[in-house]
Amino acid sequence: MSDRIKEGVIKVVCETLKVDEADVTLESRFVDDLGADSLKSLELVAGFEEEFDIEMEEEAALSVKTVGDAVTFISKVVKEQHG
Numbered sequence: 001m002s003d004r005i006k007e008g009v010i011k012v013v014c015e016t017l018k019v020d021e022a023d024v025t026l027e028s029r030f031v032d033d034l035g036a037d038s039l040k041s042l043e044l045v046a047g048f049e050e051e052f053d054i055e056m057e058e059e060a061a062l063s064v065k066t067v068g069d070a071v072t073f074i075s076k077v078v079k080e081q082h083g
Contacts (some may be wrong), residue, residue, distance in 0.1 A: 005078065006071050008053030009054070012047040013067060016040060048074055054081050 010024050017034050030036040045061045048054070048070070052059065054077050064070045 002069055002075055002078075004069075005032065005075050008051045009048065009067060009071050009074060010053050012044065013070075016043050016047050024067055026071065028066070028067045029071075031065070044070075052078055054078055 006026075010021060013024055013030075013034065014027075017030075017036055019034055023081050024034070026028075028034055031039060041062055042044065043071055045056055045058060048061070052074055054074070055068065056074075056077055058070060061073070064073050
């Protein structure tokens, strides 16, 4: 798992959800632990797309539940779209 992707995901999560980096772990759940509602979830997807210069399939992206899952998902998308 790329440290750059992990750091970028955490940065976007902190900025979008207004949470402290110390409160974000790979096991953190976006809704249950970090307070993301449906609007914030869409903002997260947009933030990840901008941060990593990728396009994510929205339904698949919204099915990601934890920070660690997001890192894995985004790593896969980056690899597919940027080789």
